[in-house]
Amino acid sequence: MPTVDNASRYSPILDYAVIGDCRSVALISREGSLDWLCWPEFDSPSVFAAVLDANRGGRFSIRPEGPFRAERRYLPDTNTLETVFHAPEGSVALRDLMPVTSEDRKREQLIAEHEILRVIEGVTGEVELRIHYEPRPDYARRAAKLENRGQLGVWCQTGHGVLVLRCDVPLGIDADMRSASVTIRICAGERKTMSLSYSDDGPAVTPAIGAAARQRLEESDAWWRAWTARCTYEGPYRESVVRSLLALKLMCFAPSGAIVAAPTTSLPELIGGVRNWDYRYCWLRDASFTLRALTGLGYEEEAAAYCGWLLHATRLSWPRLQILYGIYGETRVTESTLGHLEGYAGSSPVRIGNGAHSQQQLDVYGEVVDAIARMARSRDFFDGDTVRFLNGIGKTVCDQWREPDSGIWEPRSSPMHYTHSKVLCWVALDRLIDLHETYGLDLDVDRFRTERDAIRVEVERRGYNARIGSYTQTLDGSTLDASLLTLPWYGYIDAAHPRIMSTLKRVGERLGRGGLMYRYDDDTDDGFDPGEGAFGVCGFWAVDCRARGGQLAVATEDFERLLGYANDVGLFAEEIDPETGAALGNFPQAFTHVGVINAALTLAAGSSETAAVGKEVRG
């Protein structure tokens, strides 16, 4: 368990905000410390990892020397973070971003492929700022040696690449050559820029600073505003929805279209505990929800790229599907631990890679087929390979649905007969039959129909416990699971059906805490000691389920309460401690933000239907 000393050296997870360029992200604390960055890609080794080891991990901090108070926001409709430090002698603004720009612009000008810009601007008075740069490449396994190249900045070899820090303040390299620092005074109206870039090509592009850097900031903001302007959502809670959309976009890996579950590893689900996982990969279980979120907000291009990645990645293991893949579709994501890092607030081990990739998880078949069905607009969408792929998936589901699996939550205990997995097998076959009927795909639908109907009989007979009045986590079981609230979402059952209404009630009673929702009972054997927080997305599933069932007022109330658990810049982690409201687990979490978007879309649809009915009645 963490000591007091441990906890005090780490910022609360909710104190972090994220910047990124759709290839990688950086976490920046409320105190201006860049504590997490993996370059050049999400799953590359870290350059800064103070969030996982405050002493060894490395950081790049800019903060007032004395006491201060910080206020933060994202510049409207962008992923540029602005932190304003209020010190007794004045205030200063720090803008952080990873510049992005259009492909046309990249063809016109040499631009660093990976860059973080930190722009300091005095607002009032005169503030003394301490700048400290301490890179620790390769998860702090590699000795960093800084080299001052004068006008060209401070350089640090990272193994395959080089870090270049340029700034218009005289940064001095410390005696040990492992860090650089300076204290400066910033007056109102004065500006300083710092550019940190990475290159694995020689010659490296050394970005210009000063006015040229500020122009990159403006171009980047303009790019984000133009991108956000494509959002078609005009319903309630638009600000939260747009922030979730922007956070989700940061987790899209632009070169392949993949979307990572979260850009961090080993932020603990229990402080001081061992539930620390690497989420810098792509989980198929998120596919259908993510596509609905993207298409629901008008982002067909991103949805198509994601669907393309799904079809590409899964072909490597087809007809069997893994539960997760690397950002380029890698099938082997070997798990190991970093024993030299103490972990966030002493939460060890720190893991890289994810051993869950080898688990059997039957629900992914339903997720993938449902996602493909959502993206299909015409018969032309399906080439011969895709039809063979779908037929193979259908046959695999028919062969395997009677077997136990690890279920959506991938516990590291023995496989079981999870009700949710069986239902998702039903979804896979049901969507395949739909695709055959709509587009005339040549699929083995006779067998699919037989097995689909058999699954429904099995789920209704053994997956619903009449004694407790609820669908249950496992067949013939009596424990509950929040994933059962997604059954109406997939069209398996109407949300107003008595069985789902009573399931919603029972799950809420057993797993709900003030709008938040645990994913399963605390005494469920998942291979670890109990003690995790409420699972972020589950609360939003309950909102969705309730709204679909017609309980719009209660659903809206719950939704508003859940939004209150976001941090000051609108970001959610994987889990939330219901007692303290603290964030737990990897951060920010794509699945939770997808939950925000989908629940808002359902509430908005419910509101417009209610309004339409009202108009008809009044008419």
Added chain:
Amino acid sequence: MNIRGTALWGFVATMVLTGLLSASQQVGLTRMNIPFMLGTMTTPDRDRAKLFGFLLHAMNGWIFAVVYAAAFQSWRRATWWLGAAIGLVHGLFVLAVAMPLLPSMHPRMASEEHGPTPTRQLEPPGFLALNYGRRTPVSVLAAHLVYGGIIGAFYRLRG
């Protein structure tokens, strides 16, 4: 001079040299990417720069192969070790003379003395191209030894 032999083995040797330098970059011996370095003389577009740079590099490889062939013809003998010896001199020339001159020839390269500007942002190679990694000279010399060795081993003297 054996023009066909020069063209064929010059091309093969250039491809092997490019492959060796690229492999050196992939395994972390050097960051030096010659197609990128040459291509950015003609365009700021990264992708096009790598393509143009590759073509320029191939052209250079052929031109140097003519010099190698001329040396073999004048000595009336061509062996792998003679080719490798010319490759060694060639590699040393590239590292010690051509690389330090590059910032004055390359329109997008900054120099050690003058910091990067919005139009000259590329990192200069420095003495022996050491800025691109401490083992860059080893990679460059090894690649040129192999380049020369291939031409020397397979070139057939004319006349």
